[in-house]
Amino acid sequence: MAKRRSYRPYAVIFLILPLFLSLGNVSAAQWNVGIGQDYNNIQEAIYNVNTADGDIINVFNGTYEEDVVVNKNLIIKANNNDTVTLKPVDVGFNIVNDTTGNGGGTKITGFIINLINGRLGMNISADHCMIENNTINGGEKGIITIGNNTLIKRNKIFGVSNISIQAGYSSIINEAGSTKIIIQTANNTLVDRNQITGGLTGIAIMGNNNIVSKNTIFNVSDSGIALVGSYPIISDNKLSNMVGPGSKIGITVAALNLEGTTGLTMNNNILNNIRSADNKTTGIDIYAMSMDAQLDDIIVKGNKISDISGFGENTGISVVTLALKGAMSSFKVSDNIITNIVSQGINSTCKGIYCLPMGFDGNNTTESETLLISKNKITKLKCEDEGGQCQGLSYLQLIQGNSSISENYISEIVGNTMAAGIFALGIDYTTFKSQMTINRNQITDIIANNATSGIMSVNMGDMFILHNNIFHLYSNNSRFITTQPILSNATIMGNNLEGTGKEIGISVNGNSTISYNRMVNFQYYIKNMVFLELVMEMYPFTDEQLRDYIKSQYEDITDEQLDEIIAAFHKLVDYMNSFPSYTTAPYNWYGTNTDPGNSKFSPSNGTINFKPWLILNINANPPTIQVGQTSKITTNVYKDSIGGDHSANAVQFFSGPWVTFTTNLGNIGSKSIIVNWINGLATAILRGDEGPGLARVTATDYQTVQTFVTILGVPVPHGFIDPNVIKMQDTGMPITYILMALTLLLGGLVLSTKK
Structure with a gap:
C-alpha cells in the first residue's frame, strides 16, 4: 500500500510562482499609433489612462508633427x-522624471527625427533609458541625457550645429556678483556604435564610469569626443576629417x-585627417x-593616429x-601608431607621444608601480619652419618609480x-x-639644422640605455x-x-x-660633455637674450x-662644469x-678609458668540405684587443646592421650577402657547388677579415663502377701479355714508317 504524501503549503508557492512571472509579461499591452490604429498620435497613446508601465507604443508609417513627452x-x-518621421517644434522625445511621472527605463527605437535650427532630438532626465537605431537630422543637439545608466546605441546623427x-553638463553662472559652477553628471552611460556627421563636438560626457565605444565620427569642427569624469573607457572609435580654423582635438579626456x-582606458581608437588652418x-x-x-x-594602447597638422604645438598623443x-x-602607453604630423609657424613644436606622469605629497614625490612606454611606432613628424623643434617621443617623469621606454620604432623626425x-x-x-631604462628602440632618420639626437636622457637615478639601434642622424651637431x-x-x-x-x-x-x-664611423666615438653643453648647442643664447626672456x-x-640672476646663472654653470666625468x-x-x-675620444675635464676594444674574428666549420657539402662561416667580436674572451656575455652585445660576407668560390646565397648581427655574432653558409678549389671567404664591418675553405673533388668509393664506362671483355689472357703485344705492334708501326 503506497504512502500518502503529506501536505506542504510552501510547495504550492513554487508551483504557482512561474504563473505569476508569466502574468507579468502577459500584462504588457501594445498600443498602435497611426491612421486607422488605436491612436492618431504618439502623445495621445502615452497619456491615455490605459497605457501602463511596460507597455509598447508601436508607431506605423507616417510623419508625426509633435513634441513627445514620455513620463512612463x-x-x-x-x-x-x-x-516613421517625427517633426517636433522644440524637442522630439522628452523623457522626464517629474511630478507627472517617471519615464525611467524607456526604450525608443527606429525613428527619424527632423529638427529645425536650435532644437533638440531627445532630452532625457530619467534613468535606465535606451535610445537605439534612430536617425536625427539637423537642430542644435541630437541626444542629451542627465539620467544615469543610459544606453545610446546605433543611432545616426547628421548636421547638428553643436553637440x-x-x-x-557643466555651466558657469553669475549671481549677485558671485560666480557659480553648476555640474550635472550622467553616470554609467554607454555610447556605442553611433554614426555622427557634422557639428562642433561629436560626443561630450560629464560623469563617472562612462563607456564610449565603436562610434564613427566625421566632419566635426572642434573635438570628436570630450569626456570628464572618473574611470572612463574610450575604445574602438573612428574619427576623421576634422578640418578648418581653430584648435582641433580628436579625443580629449579629463579623468x-x-x-x-x-583610472582610464583608451584603446584601439583610429583618428585621421585632423587639420587646423590657424x-x-x-x-x-x-x-x-x-x-x-x-x-x-x-592604459593607452593600440590607438592609430595619422595626418595631423596645425600651427604652433601639435601632438599625436598627450598623457598627463x-x-x-x-x-x-x-x-602604460603602448602599441600605438602615429604617423604624418606636421607643425607650421615660427618656433612651433611637434611631438608624436608626450607623457608626463606626476605624483606629489607636500614637498615629496609619491610612487608609481609601473611606468611603461612600449612598442609604439612613430613616423613622419615635421616641424620645418624657423625655430621648429620635433620629438618623436617625449617623456618627463615627476614621480618615484622605475620607468621603461622600450621597443619603440621612431623614424623620419624632421x-x-x-x-x-x-x-x-x-x-x-x-x-x-628611480631607475630609467631605455632599451631595444629602433631610431632612424632624425633630421634638423642645428642639432639632432637619437636618445637624449637625464635622470636623477641610475640610467640603463641598452640594445638600441640608431642610424641616419643629420644636422650640424x-x-x-x-x-x-x-x-x-x-x-x-649593447x-x-x-x-x-x-x-x-x-x-x-657624469659617471x-x-x-x-x-x-x-664617427668623428668622436665618445665625448664627455659639461653641464648644459648640449642645451647651449641646441639653443644658443647670449646674456642679452636671457635678460630679454626674463623681462x-x-x-x-x-x-x-636681472644682473644678479644672470651672474648667479653663470656661477651655477661654472660650478656644475667643475665636476669631471669619469667614463669607463x-x-x-x-x-x-x-x-x-x-x-676619437674627447674626455673634456674628465677621463675616458676605452681600452681594450673588441676585434673582428672569422672562422669556418669545417674548414675542408667536399663538392656539394657546406661549411658554416661565423664572424664575431667576442675577443678583445688583449686576448680576452667575452662570449659568455653574448646577451649583452649589440644586434642589427650588419656584416657583409663574400666568397670567390661556391656561394653563400650569392657571391655577396648582407647579414644582421645577433648579439655580436653573424653567420653565413658556404655551399661548395662550383667544383673543387680553395674558397676565400670574407666578413666586413668596416674592418675585413678572411678565412679559407678547401673544397675537394668527389672521392671514388671502393668498388664503385661507373655505369658510363664500357667494361673490358674477359679474354682469359693476362693483362701483362696484352700490354706487351700492344707495345710490339706500336713499335712495328713506327719502324715501318721510318723505312
Missing part, C-alpha cells in the same frame, strides 16, 4: 519596416576625481588626476597624470632647430633612486646617444650606432660605463635684479681591429 516606462518603436550626443581615485591640433589629449587616493591604472597625496598604480627620437627626463627629488645621470650612474650597453664620420656616437656627463656597443616673464623686475668604456666595437686612437 515604455517601449516606443517604429513598426517593423515602416518609415550630437551629450551626457551631463578627474577630486575626492578619491580614478591653430594647434592634438590627436588624443589625456589628463588624469586623483586626490588623497591612489591613481589607478592609466597627477596623483596628489597618493601613489599611482601603473602608467625639425628646423632640433630633432630627437627620444627625449626623457626623470626627476625623483625625494629618493634619487648630431649625437646618437646623449645622457646625463644626476647623482647617479649610467650604463650604456647599442648599435653608425654615423657618417662627422657625428658623436655617445655623449655623456658612465659603456661596453659591448657597436659604434662605427618678458616678470614685468616688474629691475635691472639690478672598454669592450666596444669601433669598426677596426687596430687601436681606434685617442683622437
